[in-house]
Amino acid sequence: MSTRASRTSGWLSVVVGTLDLECAAVLGEQRAGGDPTAAWRAACERDLARQHGVGVVPSSVAATFVLQWYVGALATGFAHLTLATPHLLDLTPSRLSIGLSSPGGYADRLGLVPGEAPAYVPLLADRLDRVEREFRSHASDFATSYDPGVKMSSQHRVGSVEDAWQSAWAGASRAVLGRTSPDRWRASCCFIYALPGAHECARCPRLRSAG
DSSP, rough: OOOHHHHHHOOOOESSOOSSEEEEHHHHHTTOOOOTHHHHHHHHHHHHHHHHHHHHHOOHHHHHHHHHHHHHHHHHHHHHHHOOOOOOOOOGGGGEEEOOTTTOOOOEEEEOOSSSOOOEEEEEEEEHHHHHHHHHHHHHHHHHHHOOOSSSOHHHHHHHHHHHHHHHHHHIIIIIIIOOOOOOOOOOOOOGGGGGTOOOOTTTTHHHHHO
């Protein structure tokens, strides 16, 4: 199951076990006013500075990268697991963790601690409905309680969650079912254009506004 999801994802490895960032602990600390991703953002800033040859990276860029990497790892793992097995897995935060690459700090692994025997749910539509709700609850909790010390609008937070799910499900559907989805404008921006030599992504909302 985890091997199949990793293979179809192409970039995210789904593994059994606990990794660097335990999701339940991250959410709990954020709700209490803490900042459990501070070290992650600092590592992201250092790596972006190295990649782009600059002394200082705007904190808003690293803050957005970490937000979007976290929810993106969740969305990708959830989407591919939904198609990898006809069973409804326990994907509550207490069973999940995220692993980070070194260097770079990319969220490239999703750890899952198996729960009790999962229910057999043969209809994809039924599994998808449950898993999408699980994702949105977890990702929205992270996004709304996330306080990276820079201004971040609620629209940007909500948009990042929506973009993560839409992109992940489109990718999983294409890889596993052979279904294609029309390109959609993103609701959130990653601000990579603020770095030397970089520019907006193809479906960036900034380009839509400019057009």
